[in-house]
Amino acid sequence: MELFTPDFGLIFxxxxxxxxxxxxxxxxxxxxxxxxxxxxxxxxxxGVEYAQNAxxxxxxxxxxxxxxxxxxxxxxxxxxxxxxxxxxxxIEEAKDAASKEAKKVMDAAKLSIEQSRKEAELQFRNxxxxxxxxxxxxxxxxxxxxxxxxxxxxxxxxxxxxxNN
Amino acid sequence: MKKLLxxxxxxxxxxxxxATVSANEGNEGGKINPKEIxxxxxxxxxxxEVPFMHSVRIPLPVIVKDKEGSWHIFxxxxxxxxxEYEGFAIAKDGQYxxxxxxxxxQPDGTKTEYRPLDLSITKNVMALxxxxxxxxxxxxxxxxxxxxxxxxxxxxxxAMLEVVVEFVYYGVIRPTLGAKAHRFAPYLxxxxxFILVMNLLGLIVIFPGGANLTGNIAVxxxxxxCTFIVTNLFGTKHYWKDxxxxxxxxxxxxxxxxxxxxxIFGMFTKPAALMVRLFANMMGGHMIVITLxxxxxxxxxxxxxxxxxxxxxxxxxxxxxxxxxxxxxxIQAYVFTMLSTLFISLAQEEGHHEEKTEKxxxx
Numbered sequence: 070m071e072l073f074t075p076d077f078g079l080i081f082x083x084x085x086x087x088x089x090x091x092x093x094x095x096x097x098x099x100x101x102x103x104x105x106x107x108x109x110x111x112x113x114x115x116g117v118e119y120a121q122n123a124x125x126x127x128x129x130x131x132x133x134x135x136x137x138x139x140x141x142x143x144x145x146x147x148x149x150x151x152x153x154x155x156x157x158x159x160i161e162e163a164k165d166a167a168s169k170e171a172k173k174v175m176d177a178a179k180l181s182i183e184q185s186r187k188e189a190e191l192q193f194r195n196x197x198x199x200x201x202x203x204x205x206x207x208x209x210x211x212x213x214x215x216x217x218x219x220x221x222x223x224x225x226x227x228x229x230x231x232x233n234n
Numbered sequence: 235m236k237k238l239l240x241x242x243x244x245x246x247x248x249x250x251x252x253a254t255v256s257a258n259e260g261n262e263g264g265k266i267n268p269k270e271i272x273x274x275x276x277x278x279x280x281x282x283e284v285p286f287m288h289s290v291r292i293p294l295p296v297i298v299k300d301k302e303g304s305w306h307i308f309x310x311x312x313x314x315x316x317x318e319y320e321g322f323a324i325a326k327d328g329q330y331x332x333x334x335x336x337x338x339x340q341p342d343g344t345k346t347e348y349r350p351l352d353l354s355i356t357k358n359v360m361a362l363x364x365x366x367x368x369x370x371x372x373x374x375x376x377x378x379x380x381x382x383x384x385x386x387x388x389x390x391x392x393a394m395l396e397v398v399v400e401f402v403y404y405g406v407i408r409p410t411l412g413a414k415a416h417r418f419a420p421y422l423x424x425x426x427x428f429i430l431v432m433n434l435l436g437l438i439v440i441f442p443g444g445a446n447l448t449g450n451i452a453v454x455x456x457x458x459x460c461t462f463i464v465t466n467l468f469g470t471k472h473y474w475k476d477x478x479x480x481x482x483x484x485x486x487x488x489x490x491x492x493x494x495x496x497x498i499f500g501m502f503t504k505p506a507a508l509m510v511r512l513f514a515n516m517m518g519g520h521m522i523v524i525t526l527x528x529x530x531x532x533x534x535x536x537x538x539x540x541x542x543x544x545x546x547x548x549x550x551x552x553x554x555x556x557x558x559x560x561x562x563x564x565i566q567a568y569v570f571t572m573l574s575t576l577f578i579s580l581a582q583e584e585g586h587h588e589e590k591t592e593k594x595x596x597x
Contacts, residue, residue, distance in 0.1 A: 075452035076278065078352045082359040083456040090366045090428060091460075095420035098373035103419050105380045106400055112385060 268528050275524050276446045276517060277332065279357040280310040280324065285440050289315075292441070294360055298322060299351035300336050310354070322350070361445030362453070365432045372427065402426050402571060410575045411582065418578055421464055425457060426571040433516060433563030437556060448566070449517030451509070458509035461574040466501070469581035476583075477501065504577050508570055515566050519559040526552045 213219050281291030293311035300306060300321070312319040316326070318337065325335045325347055334354065335347040355363075376395050379388045388396050407422050408415045432453070435443040447453050477497040479487060486493045526548050533544035 073451055075450075075455055076352075078354055078356065079278065079358050079362075079450065079452040080456055081353055082355070082362060083453050086359075086362050086366045087424075087428065087456060087460065090369060091421060091424045093370060094373050094424050098370075098377050099420040099423050100416075101380060102373070102376055102396075102399055103403060103416065103423075105385075106396070106403065109385055109387070 266528070266531050268525070268532065271528060272521060272524050274332075276449060276520060278450070279332075280313060280334065280354060282357050282360065282441060283444075294355050294357065296322070296334060296354040297352075298334055298336075298354065301338070301348050301350065358445050358447055358450060358453075361432070361435060361443070361447050364442055365428065365435055365447065368431045368435070369424070369427045372431075398427075398430075399423065402568075406568075406572050406575050410572075410579045414579075414582055417468075418464070418575070421460075422571050422575055422578075425460070425574060426567050429457065429512065429570055430564060430567035433567060434560070436516065436520065437559055437563065446517065446520050448512055449520050451513045454509045454513040457512070457570070458505035461508060461577060462502075462505040464574075465504075465577045465581045468578070470584060472583055473581040504573075508573055512566050512570055515562055519555065519562055523552050523555045523559065526555060 213222070279291070280296060281293055284290050284292060291311070291314060293309045293314075295307060296310050296313065297305065297307050306320055306322065308319060313322065313324050313334065316323070321336050321338065322334050323337055325331055325333055328347065330347060330349050333349060334352055336350050337345050337347060339345050372395050376388065376392055376399065379392045387393065402423060403415070403419060407419050411418055429448060432447040436445060436447050436449065438444060478494050480493050480497060482493050529548045530541065530545050534541045
């Protein structure tokens with residue numbers, strides 16, 4: 070059968086054509102095509118990875134921003150609270166200082182009042198004693214006009230001294 | 235829908251075209267000889283038939299080396315219609331039927347036929363060259379795209395070609411060969427595309443196609459031999475050790491080397507299976523299509539009604555078979571490539587011990 074007996078001419082040409090084809094394609098075409106395919110596959114893979122990373126980062130950034138905002142709010146609240154606290158403290162301090170000052174003034178006033186009262190007392194006493202002395206002098210002058218009254222008094226005084234001793 | 239109808243009608247015309255030719259051919263004696271017609275269509279020719287014109291053939295160059303050792307190159311048109319040229323003619327019957335023979339007349343008047351060394355560009359060789367050119371056109375069109383557009387994905391026809399390349403490379407070569415894919419990819423891709431184009435061109439009935447190339451054992455033999463050479467030429471030490479001293483009980487390899495003999499036998503059966511598979515599949519497909527078409531002419535003897543019915547049935551079945559053959563063309567190219575890859579990868583195996591040490595080293 071002709072079909073099962075390979076023809077030499079055809080084998081020869083098949084070898085030649087196939088070898089030529091293999092050489093040309095193997096040298097110039099396939100390596101470049103395969104390389105391009107792989108490079109593109111790589112490129113796409115990297116792109117996908119990059120996109121995923123970017124998305125992840127974006128998500129992270131969002132949550133981070135939310136966290137920052139929350140923190141800021143917390144800080145704000147704290148600051149406000151501090152301010153309120155400081156205000157009351159200031160007022161308290163001011164009150165304290167005022168009351169202290171008032172007390173000081175009061176004390177000073179009291180002291181001066183006391184002093185003036187003492188001075189007045191002293192003056193009053195002096196005046197009273199002067200007055201009493203004057204009265205006593207006048208009374209004495211009246212009583213001691215007679216000689217007998219004078220000696221009587223001297224005797225009386227000496228008696229008193231003697232009685233004391 | 236309109237397009238589909240046009241395509242279908244064109245297909246019908248194409249299907250019927252060779253049938254009319256073959257009808258003329260076999261009808262010489264008034265009777266059809268189906269076997270002759272079938273084998274004539276599956277075989278090789280020195281010219282290329284043109285549809286609807288049986289007597290006209292596209293002439294092809296004949297290259298022969300005669301008995302004295304000198305080369306003769308002339309057009310095959312000189313040998314058409316039983317003509318004799320420079321002592322050469324196409325034998326009608328006998329041992330060298332349909333081949334070019336050198337006819338020498340003996341002194342006693344009898345003619346003897348001598349088969350010269352025949353390197354003619356026959357129909358099959360021409361189809362081979364056309365197929366190779368088509369493959370190159372395909373590959374270089376993809377290449378040109380890359381040169382022009384760098385990383386962009388190709389469009390239209392180039393994209394389709396690239397998809398096929400990707401399918402073969404990422405579907406077969408890369409997973410099987412792994413890191414060594416780069417080394418063998420050119421060979422395997424060439425084989426795949428060459429077989430695919432030859433298969434598909436063989437299904438086209440008119441001029442650039444119609445040659446039963448992959449259904450010819452010479453073509454598949456060369457391809458199988460190439461795979462054999464690639465497999466064994468790049469085989470690792472471990473591969474050769476497995477052949478001559480496999481890991482089997484000693485009595486299986488010494489003193490009578492049973493396993494080595496089986497292994498060496500296996501070395502040759504693998505490519506032989508490749509050769510026969512492709513050859514038988516493609517030839518079978520062609521044969522069935524031709525036979526189905528021939529049925530019309532065989533049934534023609536039974537009257538108009540039978541002819542009508544058989545025509546419709548035959549055309550329907552032929553169409554189905556051709557569609558199936560289109561699928562088979564692809565599958566066979568794929569199978570050939572896949573098995574070649576497998577055989578090559580088996581010969582690329584490194585010893586397990588070596589692998590282990592390598593792993594340890596990397597750790």
